[in-house]
Amino acid sequence: MNDAINLSRMRDAAFTAEVEAQSGQNVSTCYQCGNCTAGCPAGFVYDRQVNQIMRGVQLGLKDEVLNSRSIWMCLSCSTCSLRCPNNIDVAAVMETLRHMARKEGRVAVPKVEKFWFSFLDTVRAFGRTYEIGTMALYMMRSLRLFTDLDLAPEALKKKKLGFRPHVIPGGADAVARIMQRYKERAKREGVRP
């Protein structure tokens, strides 16, 4: 059993305010009915349930929240937002938290981020996604070389995954430039792209 959370010390009102500002939600209206958790399809892999994340935000427990795996495992299906009796867009809060965490370089579940990067890399390269490319890059990044190997033969037999990347006719430079500018701006603003 770890020590009690020292609210007088750990409470960070500025964090709560920041989350509310970025997500455009008023978290104080949450009365912890748990409906978000009850409907969450990803809850079973969370370390903290959605309502607990919301509670954490209410209490301004920045570390508890931003270091949690949950914000990385959120499927963004917005079931929580849809059913919240207080009309809070919980999914927006989760996404905001994820963004805040990334910008501070807190990545509780690196493999998820690695997957995203792999995906975006192929988009940068070809302007469009390219499953095999994504997979390959991801396997390298995550060193999980056997990801979905069981599916590969099936998938290939069914020509689910094309071997040729599908490039934008006339080149993907435009897309690459978007990515580039994004990276540069992030650097300028001192946040992690």
Add this chain to the structure above:
Amino acid sequence: MPVLKGKELRIVGFLCNWCSYGGADTAGVARAGQPTDLRIIRVPCSGRVDPLFIVKALLNGADGVLVSGCHPRDCHYAAGNFYARRRLEVLKQFLPVLGIDDRRFEYTWVSASEGQRWQQVVTVFTERIHKLGPAPRLEDAEPLLKMADMALTSLRPLGTGQTAALDQLKEAIKAKLPELECVIGWQQGYDGAHTVPLFMKTPEDVDKLIWGPFNVNNPAVYLPSFKGKKVGIVVKGCDSRSVVELLQENLIRREDVTIFALPCEGTLDMARVNQTLGRYSKIDKVTYDEAGVTITADGKEHRFCMTDCAQGKCYGCTTPMAVLADMRAGQPVKVEPGSRTPPELALLDSMSLEERMAFWRGQMERCLRCYACRNACPMCVCRDFCVSDSRDPHWMSQEDSTREKLFFQTIHALHLAGRCTGCGECQRACPVGIPILALRQQIARAVGQLFDDYKAGLNPTAVPPLLGYELEEKNIHERDWK
């Protein structure tokens, strides 16, 4: 007693006893600190607040006026604040035409429990008034004289062609005459270029009836005095609207009036005609043609083309034909769609607030306080009991000051809110030619804009906007007090 110089401005509050006054108490009980400028007058209901109290205050030295009542739907008297909302909003839109900044007047809703809201309201409003600074005083303004531009194009044909149908009309009147006390119309005045009212009792009288551009008077003004008696009346389009409005206000009964109408082709702006004629000993002749009249005075010919010399109201007129009539003669005339800002109002619109106040300062100095405007107004039904010269209620002093005179014009205008048909008799009757019609026109415009383009005197059964309300007003919105 003067306000504390430098510290305070003069702010008057009218608060309803049930909600807002209680809200102010609640704020006090909560020790919710507020600026000290505001002086509160307690009234039973926001519906009790006659907009004229507010104008009175603003013309007499108040720098700001605040009215507060129960929230809509919560009125202790069920609907008082619904009426207040409409009347106060109309006032808000009227003040600028006098040259008064409408930000100096505000109304809102505060419930007895909303102490904090009250504190917010008072603080914000007081700050607003302090930003605006002390209100300019009418008597400090430098008189400014400006003329309305009368170079106008009209929405309907102007001319003098329709006299043909006059005989037909006369026959109709003669036929109906036996059943009627009398029929009101026009006859030639002291010369061919002027008319006076005609009260036809015999067929001979009927032959005196004339029709044309000199028929400027509005005969409807005589109707209320005949209330209860069967009378006939010959009307131009604008006159007919006055008749309708009188019916609408239950001041005459439909079964008592028989309305005879010819399509109007516009009437002359007699002020300008007389000006052009100048001094003359006699009118030799008046000849009509399609487009206007030629008056020969002392052998000198003066041509008056209707399109140039009609009354300002005629150009924007959309009802040359009577809106209600029992007998119509003559050829219907076509009216183009659209609307015009009347020249007098356009003149005011073109001025800044300061200029407007200066303008009225100048105009009111010329006012003789003869009340010709009032007596010519067909809607002035109070007659001998006009509040302007009564002691109970004692709205006005008899002091001959520009302020009191402008206040009288305001009384007239506000009493005409939603009622004025824009017949312009007040202005025409003014012996010194003050464009007072502009004040009535601004009210009419405000009422139209707020209440689905309502125009007075078109429908005898319509409820006048200021005698009704909507739970949710389409065009009136609660202001926030952030």
Add this chain to the structure above:
Amino acid sequence: MRIGVFICHCGSNIGGTVDCAKVAEIARGFPDVVYADDPMYTCAEPGQAAIEAAIHEHRLDGVVVASCTPRMHEPTFRRTVERAGLNRYMFEMANIREHVSWIGRDKEANTNKAAELVRLAVEKLRNNKPLAAKSFDVTKKVLVIGGGVAGIQAALDCADGGVPVILVEREATIGGKMAKLDKTFPTVDCSACILGPKMVDVAQHPNITLYAYSEVEDISGYVGNFTVKIRKRATYVDWSKCTGCGACTEKCPSKKTPDAFNEFTGPTTAITIAFPQAIPKKAVINAAHCRQFVKGKCGVCAKICPTGAISYDMQDEIVTEEVGSIVAATGYDLMDWTVYEEYGGGRYPDVITSLQYERIMSASGPTGGHIVRPSDGREPQKVVFIQCVGSRDRSVGRPYCSGFCCMYTAKQAVLTKDHIPNSQSYVFYMDIRAPGKMYDEFTRRAVEEYGTEYIRGRVSSIYPDGNGQYVVMGVDTLLGEPVEIRADLVVLAVGIEASKGSPQLAEKLRISYDHYGFFMESHVKLKPVETNTAGVFLAGVCQGAKDIPASVAQGSAAAAKVLALFARDKLESDPQIAQVDIRRCVNCGKCIRCCPFGAIKEVEIRGEGKAQVIETVCQGCGLCTATCPQGAIQLSHATDNQILAEVNALCQC
């Protein structure tokens, strides 16, 4: 005029930030002021005595007190001056506490402001006139709208107090929602058994006239003298002949008629008597499903009826009653829970409302009191109760707590166990609200003795799993985990809203109602059964969520108010009402048109139409005064001149 001014220090409340002595001194300079003083506590006994003394000593004919808000002590001081022989309306107050000393820190500004407010009061007073109240008769008869338990209680108490009662009930029988309940918490005694006798008393009480299957059409008049139009809806059965034998209901061929009384848990016949203990026990034909009306031929009931009471061509009837007071007890309805698509939006037969469950549990219900599933008639083993469905839920526009769901849910869980010993009940709750006497103990029993599983959390969704059960996806926030239950039956504690038509009735009664149609009491704490319309009182849930004991208590409270009102033979009318100066009146009818109370009528005076104020109806809002262009109608004590005097006192360039 000789005016005396008293500037109250109110201890340091005013004296602290206002120089009262200086204000008094300034006041001495005001016109007609012949005496001014600054006592420490004006409202205290010596303070009042000083006023009386001054009135005598200085022959004052008007008094101004500058102290706290008139909403507090105006009546007090009016009595004071009255004791000294002045008319109570020859008195004015200046509020220099709530509006000055308590909100301003700057003593100079406060003092100046206080002096101005005193000036204001003096100027007003100089225009005051003595006013005398008029008194009028009271019709000692009360209308009670709604025959639920609250209305029944109010009716019985009034009737026992000797007051004739008109009881109007929209449904065919009185009893309201309570009559539909199987048992009641926390005693778990039979609802019908405790309500039944009261219903019978209503039927038998000589002072009560019952109009069932009727609605209030229109209300006019004022306290002491209301005129009420009541629409008696056509029952197509002549109740004077109907004996309630029920022969017709047995023979009626349209047996598929939806049964509103049973919350549509089972069918009934087109001609029906709601339930065995119905009061009045009379048959009613549901024309929408009766073959005679739908197909134009049948007539079975007419043939079978031993007393020939059936009359297919019956029409609605309007009756008029004169009453002196009205009690509104219109109760509630359940909100439309089918907006919850995640709970099946009403498509799943075994997801039902708590009220439907009551009917299923009730011995007089469609299943004879056997708890079975609507879908297949099987006995449920696992029953899930979900609270706050349509309560405390902004997303469906119902942010308020429905008050009694926590308790009846516990009761239903207990009863479920009683009916089906081997069943297991689960209750999803957010908070358990059990503040009443023996209430919390009861919910604890549900847990401790009846083994009900209380799970702290909402339910996200319900769906049929394909083999006759329902998957309930919930959460246990105490555990911090989502939970899932396979249930045979799901009972929703559906939130309440004001009963249908409440806003319309409120408009007829001229009482205000909140955003959800609940009627507004005139003070949340101190006037819980009064309304802002004199003579109209509230009882039961129509004023806000409350359980049976509270509704009964409020019913009695409303009755007490009625009896107190009727204890006097005459009522006094407030003299602060509008008066017409007939010389000025041109009978344009503008005042008549906009008076919110219909208090102005047109009368003929010397052959001329004139407006005339009905003194007892006028409420004194002054809307007419602000409307009349010629100032012919003036509101006493707030005339144009009185207000102008105040404006002029403040604004004179």
Add this chain to the structure above:
Amino acid sequence: MKFAYYPGCSAKGSSADYEKSTQAVCAALGIHLEELPGWNCCGSTPAHAVDTELSAALCARNLDIAAREQAETVLTPCPSCLSNLRHAAKRMENPQFRARVDELLDTPAAAHFPEVTSVMQGIARVYDANAIAAQVKKSLKGVRLAAYYGCLMSRPPEVMDFGDPENPTLMESLLSACGAEMVDFPLKTACCGASFGIPERVMTARNSGRILELATQLGVDAVVVACPLCQMNLDLRQKQAAKEADAFFRMPVLYFTQMMGLAFGIAPEHLGLEKLRVSADELLRKIDGAQAGEGDR
């Protein structure tokens, strides 16, 4: 009838069959799909998961192309693309946000974007149930189907505008017009596990498992989907799901366009049915059987 068309990346890869059947069905209905020239990836989940502005920029480029093509309405088969494009368009209504996004683009995006909607709504807009029924050559009579929309199509309602967010019924109306019997499928908007198949297999396995379990329980002949990712998770990953649920599934998962195509009498190979991992042969036989049955009578 002509629409601008944004196929989305998967159309060129994992869901070529969706693309094929969409084209076939639209052709049959006389709906012409004009592919946006040089369109790029919408960024899918990763982009908005990483940064909203980046995601919006990727989408804005496509919307900008559509605007320049003077398209009125852009159709896309993929709910994920649809969601991203619509979100981007909505967010760009905020000037500050738009400014931030424009910074990332070569040239500021067009002031007004054409509306983007799903192929399904596009079809429904042009043809009502009767018109669809009129196209049917091989009625799906006797075929029990579960319509599965996934979580993105109808949510959030204020952005997606796809009927009731909990209980959309558009697919049902289209397919019942084709004669199929549509069961009330309560999990129609549940989440399948989305793109987590790669980083967190159990996520897709569990969630897809729950859906397949109910579908099997309800005894449907197939689950009909409108989303490439859903199809992949329910079909290609069906084994993984079965393993996780410790059950056995043999549930064909078809795109609604494939289903409609069959009803329109289009040959399976032209609908890319061979790409299905769980074969639909039984389903096909059932349809033909029904036809035969019809023939007998």
